[in-house]
Amino acid sequence: MGEMINGIDVEKLRELLKQAGENREFVSKINKWSARVRWLGSGFNFRSYVRNHSFLISEPSELGGPDSSPNAVEYVISALGACYATGFILNATKRGVRVRNLEIALEGEIDNILVFLGLSSEGHPGYKRIYAKAYVDAEADERTIKEIWEETVRTSPVGNTLTRSVEVIPEVKVVR
Amino acid sequence: MSKLPLFPVTVVGSWPRPRWLLEALRLKREGKISQEEFDSIADEAVLLAVKYQEDAGVEILSDGEQRRDNFYSFVADKIRGIELKTVAEIVDLVPDKSRFETVLRSLDVPAFSIRNPVVTSRLEVGARGIARDEASFLKNHTRALIKIPLPGPYLLTRSSWVPGISDKHYRSREELGYEYAKILRDEIIALRDLGVFFVQLDEPVLSEVVYGPDQSQQTFMCAALFSRRNPREELEFAVELINETVKGVSGIKVGIHVCRGNWSRREDALLKGDYVPLMPYLAETKVEQLVLEFATPRAGDVEALRDYIGDKELGFGVVNPRTDEVEKPSEIVARVEKILRFMDPGKIYLNPDCGFGTFAEAPVNTPKTAFNKLRSMRIAAEELRRIYGER
Structure with missing residues (x-):
């Protein structure tokens, strides 16, 4: 095994x-x-399958769901946070910076949730703003940490997906 | 105790730590310096804190809690069976995680930065006691009377009981509470034997208990870990533990300090609400003194005490530790005169609302301003003595 930084084999x-x-x-x-x-066949309950993993998606009780897991928009901001965290660890490791602790707090503000509920046609039901704040404790000076963060944000796949408005190609096939 | 004049000037406990002490605290936490190396650095910081208090005219002084990272988690260094764990390490065990998230957001901190003492095995006090080492050093370096703040039994129980970890070693939170009461009682007796004049049990979370879940974003971190229970039951439990702690103790003054948290300069980040819902319970505690804050409107009016203070002494919070502005002696005198409408002058001590550096990393004032505030308190005390005579 080569040199390990942040639990990652640098050579690998x-x-x-x-x-x-x-x-x-x-x-x-x-x-x-x-x-x-x-769809799991009843209520707002869904399961996502990705490679050999699966996870639940539901809605909180105030939106009529069983509150058994995060909902879809929460997964979106979680995915952004996870992507930033992954990128930060990648970029820090590339630079040989040991990270002691990293936490990213996210908050998304929907433009108008009433559109989703069919109660309004003003605006749109997507996020209009997402706040992502990284808390970093690393063996580097503040400038280096900020550079790593900027690099992380610039190269984040999920971040770019959200900020560059990806082309979504929806399709429906009726199966009987 | 007869040597004390009327309106003795004292402190609640903490003093802003010098930068070099913070560095030493960090190195000790990371295991990079030994306890002995840390102590030799902290000794110097204590001497500074003592000097400031003596020069300001404080008559019952503390060591500024210089050796502690904050007013309660330091026990992890003193009592075997308590470990400091970050919130990130225990959040999976917390039933109400969303409430927790609200607290982290309001404090603008990550979960990894908040350390909480957690009971991880049976408790046993180490050779230095909880504060016996602090008291011994202080006794050698000041002729003033000494106050030692200790985290109260309810605060310790509430903050360190983590179901899933602690319940492997204590059958219930109640059993743990009684263990703390016994440990604290032994400590108070040991401190008395070392010549300590005053032990103050800090129970700031009592205000969190009454000022409910809707204000959870303004709560104390330690108490936020687990869902609130019924406030009445919690307060009764707190009184029971406090009384168990002081049972049979004599020859030393014991008080309890209850505030709304004074860890931030942002008024809106702190709890607010008067002492009215707490007073029936505080009146039931068998302590000699209640150390309460009254220097800001968020603590409500002193009238809350009228029917409940009885023959207890009042440690009267007369200056706000979190502002740059230094209260004038005349303002302090006026505040005291308001309470003299229903209290005996012989029962009133003057103190700031809280410490000047509750959390080591986040002092709420500079030593200079803190000194000036204490100085102003002493001048006010002199004026009050001129009016009301010597004891």
Whole structure:
């Protein structure tokens, strides 16, 4: 095992980055992601299947759900936070910075939730603003930490998905 | 005790720590310096805190809680069986996680930065006692009377009982509470034997108990870990533990300090509400003195005490520890005169509302301003003595 920083084998990380820079097949594999979300047959209960994992999605009780898990919009901000956290650890490790603690607090503000509920046509039911604040305790000066954070935000896949308004191609197929 | 004049000037406990002490606290926490190395640095900080208090004219002084990271978690260093765990480490065990998130947001802190003492095995006090080391050093370096603040039994129980961890070692929160009461009683007796004049049991979470869940964003971190129970039952439990702690103790003054938290300069970040709902319970405690805050409107009117103070002494909060503005002696005199409408002058001590640095990393004032506030209190005390005579 090579040098470990933040629990990551630095040598293996270098190899991975080298492969990503040279191997088109590998790049095409990590360029596409998929998920399948299935209604569980009753109420606001859903399960998402991704690779060999699955997780629940529901709604809080005030929106008529069983409150058995986060809802879809909470997963969106969680995904953004997880993406920032992943990027931060990646970028810190690349620079040899040991991170002692990292936490990202997120808060999203929906433009107009009444559109989702069919009670208004003003505005839209998506997030209009998401606050993401990183709390970092790392063995580096403040400037370095800020540089790592800026790099993380600039290169975040989920962050870019949200800020560049991805083209979504919806389709429905009726099955009997 | 006869040597004390009327309106003795005292403190609630903490004093702003110097930067070099904060660095030493961090190094000790990270295990990079030994207890002995830390103590030799902290000794110097205590001497500074003592000097400031003596020069300001404080008559019953503390060591500024310089050796402590805050008013309660330091017990993890003193009592085996208590470990400091970050909120991030225990949040999965917290039933009401969303309330917790609200608290973190209001404080603008990450879960990894808040450390809470958690009972992780049976408790046993170490050789230095909870504050015996502090008292011994202080006794050698001041001729003034000494006050030692200790976290109260209810505060300790409420903050360190984490179901899923603590219940493997104590059958119930109540059993743990009684264990704390016994430990604190032994400590108070040991402190008395060392020559300590006054032990103050800090129970700031009592105000959190009464000023409900709708204000949870303004709560004390330690008490926020688990859902609130019925306030009446909690207050009765607190009184029971306090009385168990002081049972049979004599020869030392014991008081309890109850405030609304004074850890932030932002008035809106702190709890507010008067002492009215608390007084029937505080009146039931068998302590000699209630150390209460009254320097800001959020603590309500002194009239809350009229029917309940009985023959207890009052440690009267007359200056706000969190402001730059120094209260004039005349303002302090006026505040005291208001309470003299129903209290005997011989029962009133003057103190700030709270400490000047409840949390080591977040002092609410500079030593200079803190000194000036204490000085102003002493001048006010002299004026009051001129009016009301010597004891």
